[in-house]
Every structure is written in C-alpha cells, then in structure tokens.
Amino acid sequence: MKDYFNTAYPSIDHLRKKAKSRLPKFAFEYVDGGCNNEIGLRRNTDDIRKLELIPYYLRDYKDVSLKTTLFGETYDAPFGVSPVGLQGLIWPQAPEILAKAAFDHNVPFVLSTVSTASIETIAEITEGKMWFQLYHPVDDAITDDLLARCKAAGVKTLVLLSDVPTFAYRPKEIKNGLAMPPKMTAENMLQIMLSPEWALETLIKGKPEFKS
Numbered sequence: 736m737k738d739y740f741n742t743a744y745p746s747i748d749h750l751r752k753k754a755k756s757r758l759p760k761f762a763f764e765y766v767d768g769g770c771n772n773e774i775g776l777r778r779n780t781d782d783i784r785k786l787e788l789i790p791y792y793l794r795d796y797k798d799v800s801l802k803t804t805l806f807g808e809t810y811d812a813p814f815g816v817s818p819v820g821l822q823g824l825i826w827p828q829a830p831e832i833l834a835k836a837a838f839d840h841n842v843p844f845v846l847s848t849v850s851t852a853s854i855e856t857i858a859e860i861t862e863g864k865m866w867f868q869l870y871h872p873v874d875d876a877i878t879d880d881l882l883a884r885c886k887a888a889g890v891k892t893l894v895l896l897s898d899v900p901t902f903a904y905r906p907k908e909i910k911n912g913l914a915m916p917p918k919m920t921a922e923n924m925l926q927i928m929l930s931p932e933w934a935l936e937t938l939i940k941g942k943p944e945f946k947s
C-alpha cells in the first residue's frame with residue numbers, strides 16, 4: 736500500500752493544503768487562482784466533477800494499457816504536465832523538478848515561453864522529448880530565435896497558443912504586486928519570512944528569472 740500510494744498526499748486536496756502552508760501567499764494565490772472573478776475556474780472544476788465513469792463489468796481487461804502515441808512518441812499515459820509560467824517563483828527550480836518527474840514517468844512535459852528554466856536545460860533533462868509552448872512575441876525576430884533554439888536543442892513538438900490576445904486580468908496578482916522577481920513590498924517580505932523553507936531554497940537556487 737505504502738509503495739503504491741503516496742500516503743502523505745493521497746489526494747489533490749492534501750497537496751493543496753500542504754502548498755498553502757509552504758508557499759508565500761503571493762506564490763500560492765498565483766498557482767491556485769484564476770482570471771477575473773474566477774467564475775471560469777470554478778465552472779471548469781465543477782464541470783469536470785460532473786463527469787461520470789460508466790463501469791463495464793465481467794470483461795477481460797488483462798491487456799488494458801494507458802500507453803498513447805502522440806506526435807511520434809509513445810507515452811505511458813495520455814496526459815502530462817501543462818505549461819505554467821513563472822514556475823520557479825512557485826517553488827525554486829519547479830520546471831526542472833517537474834520535467835524530470837515527467838521524463839521518469841514517461842509523460843509529456845510542456846515548457847512555457849515564460850518559464851524560469853531555459854529551453855536547453857529542459858531539453859537536456861527530457862532528452863529532447865519536451866514540448867515547447869510558444870506565446871507569439873510581438874517581435875518576429877524573438878520568435879525566430881526561440882524556434883532556432885528549440886531546433887538546436889532537439890525539441891520536436893511545438894504548442895501554439897492562440898487564446899491569449901493580451902495580459903489576463905488577475906485581481907489577486909494585481910493586489911499582490913506579483914512580478915518577476917517578486918516585488919519586495921513589506922507585505923511580500925513578511926510572507927517570505929513566514930515561508931522559511933521557500934526562502935532558503937530560493938536563496939540557494941537563486942532568484943527566479945525568465946530564462947527564454
């Protein structure tokens with residue numbers, strides 16, 4: 736049982752509670768929150784919980800497998816780690832940690848354009864299996880450069896964003912003054928002091944910055 740399940744965090748709710756206690760408030764609210772009044776976030780969460788699985792009994796499931804082939808690679812599951820910007824602000828070296836976990840479990844890892852790890856670092860960790868999510872920069876020369884770096888690093892799968900014409904309106908981030916690196920307001924300093932593990936790790940690993 737212990738080997739099979741993570742006994743400390745058997746559910747997302749357990750992980751969420753732990754993250755809340757471990758991260759500065761500005762970092763937790765960034766990853767936990769959504770845009771505007773978070774109506775879309777709540778609706779998505781509610782809707783996915785409404786899905787019902789229909790069991791089919793007394794069938795031979797001996798050879799059932801979650802393995803899936805996507806863009807020429809076979810993965811152990813049909814889902815992976817989706818792109819999240821500023822990950823290193825949530826936890827130091829989060830993209831490196833997640834990319835390694837995804838690689839070890841043979842599921843896709845998608846690196847955001849606005850990540851805190853470079854294309855080259857994550858391509859090396861995933862042996863070129865990472866997918867790169869491109870936010871289309873205003874300057875075409877930057878796009879060309881990013882794509883050339885992907886190609887040189889052996890990245891074969893590109894994820895194109897088409898749904899973000901401008902910055903999202905995120906009231907919590909506006910209130911928290913969330914920036915890269917985080918703004919050293921008295922409130923944020925206090926939050927960092929109340930998260931000593933996060934502060935120490937950030938001190939050791941270096942302050943997060945946009946690497947691409």
Ligand SMILES: Cc1cc2nc3c(=O)[nH]c(=O)nc-3n(C[C@H](O)[C@H](O)[C@H](O)COP(=O)(O)O)c2cc1C
Nearest residue numbers: 765766767779817818819820821847848849868896
């Ligand atoms: C904090 C946060 C940051 C995100 N950053 C990016 C990003 O940089 N690029 C991107 O394509 N999607 C980004 N997303 C969207 C996610 O990749 C994902 O598509 C979205 O959260 C929906 O999946 P979910 O319902 O599992 O949260 C972000 C989502 C969150 C919550």
